[in-house]
Amino acid sequence: MTAPQTATKEIAEREQPALPPPPRPKSARMGLADVVRVGGSGLRSRPMRVFLSALGIAIGIAAMISVVGISTSSTEDLNRRLAALGTNLLTVLPGTSFGGDAAHLPKESVQMIGNLPHVESVSAIGGTSAKVYRNDHIPTQESSGLTVSAARTDLPASVGAEVVDGRWLNNANSKYPAVVLGSVAASKLGIHEAGPDVRVWLGDEWFTVVGVLAPNELIPDLDSAALVGWDVAEERLDFDGYPSTIYTRAEEAHVEDVQEVLGAAANPESPSEADVSRPSDALAAKQATDDTLSGLLLGLGGVALLVGGVGVANTMVISVLERRAEIGLRRSLGATRGQIRTQFLAEALLLSALGGFGGVLLGIGVTIGYATYQDMAAVVPLWAMAGGIVATLLIGGLAGFYPAVRAAKLPPTEALATT
Structure with a gap:
């Protein structure tokens, strides 16, 4: 090959574009x-x-x-x-006087509260010093912590109490030695049903059990109580007639309004000596x-x-x-x-x-x-x-x-x- 031909070939090779490097394989995408x-x-x-x-x-x-x-x-x-028991129940308890002594709610307090607007029902119980026993041979010091209270005949409507056996006190039997037992009281006394032959020794005489209550979650104190008529408590148990607890059902929309005036209505002369509470607050x-x-x-x-x-x-x-x-x-x-x-x-x-x-x-x-x-x-x-x-x-x-x-x-x- 002559020199001119060689030079021409070299020039052609220099003018030819260089080939790109082979592409790198792409990695497969992971789905x-x-x-x-x-x-x-x-x-x-x-x-x-x-x-x-x-x-x-x-x-x-x-x-x-x-x-x-x-x-x-x-x-x-x-x-x-709470929906079943109701959150509209208010209670009034006697507080203490200015001198620190135990106060009393007036005997007319239940009637005065009943005259308030937006009150659906009102009832009360009264404490007594009597004790209840299964029979008259049990020593007096063994009362098992049970209390005896006088109760008004309209109490179940206010506190939502239910009688699981027998009946509640009425105008007929509340004047005689008849008693309704709370669920705990009945259990401790070994009584599971009411009847004319079922009796307990209450105070200094026999009382016939006419009813047994279901457990009351809103007012558990009633479970350990023996409840007798208001009149018979005054006649035979030396009950003084002063209510120890007043239960008031207010209209749902006006519970707060009734609560504000309940103390003054229960004890107008000394409103500060009446303690007002709401049992449903304890559950809350x-x-x-x-x-x-x-x-x-x-x-x-x-x-x-x-x-x-x-x-x-x-x-x-x-x-x-x-x-x-x-x-x-x-x-x-x-x-x-x-x-x-x-x-x-x-x-x-x-x-x-x-x-x-x-x-x-x-x-x-x-x-x-x-x-x-x-x-x-x-x-x-x-x-x-x-x-x-x-x-x-x-x-x-x-x-x-x-x-x-x-x-x-x-x-x-x-x-x-x-x-």
Whole structure:
């Protein structure tokens, strides 16, 4: 080849554009099904460790769900009972005088309260010094803490008392030695039914048991009482005729208005010597105490959930250390850092989800068991179940983030060198 030809060929080769380097193969994108499948395969390889870690999450979620469920069930049961008993009952008790002595409510106080507007019904009981016994051979000091009170015939309408056996005092038998026993009093005296042949020794003579009351949750003092007629108490038990407790039912819309003037109506001369209360407030206060305890238990459930999250993090860190060779092999075959990170993060989320769903089911079971034992309806709020699942996924994501990043940053050559 001549020199001009060689020069021409060299010029042509220099003018020809250089070919671009071959494109790098693109990594296949992982779909949601692939992420779940890869994450699930990692969990199946260590079943016992996965079970223990999921159990830690489940215990925390179950504690939170059961606390919320039991508290909600108790609140619903309280609302149901208050609706049945009524929150419009007010009581008036004699207080103390200015000198510190025990005060008396006027004998006309029941009538004066009945004249107030927005009062549906009013009744009263009066305390006596008499004791009640099963028979006349029992020593007087063994009264079992039972009280004897004079009662008006309209008492059940005001306090919601129910007679489970026999009948209540009426205009006929209230003038004779007849008695109605509260549920606790009847149990302590060994009496389970009323009848003309069933008698108790009350004061210094026999009284016929004409009725037995059901337990009264709103006024538990009536459960331990033996109730006799107002007239017979004055005639045979040295009752002074002063009411010891007045029960008033007000219209639901005007309970607060009646409560404000009830003391002055019961004792116009000394309103400060009349103590007005609302029995349903005691039940509400009890519920507030239960709510405080529930808050404490909810906090303990949160601590248990945090401990479960630490267990998930520990499991994932150990998994990264044990699977260095697998990580290196996948990186060598073209897996990107993002895919490795997604794989381990998916494992952490699946592990947490297993514990979360198991904890929700366990918490629902505990709530149902407690509610069944307490004979009330089980209520588990939907927000509590959804919140439990979200909390587990959040904790699982946080617990698995560092191990996932660590696995993604592992160089393939270093990972393969450990095989």
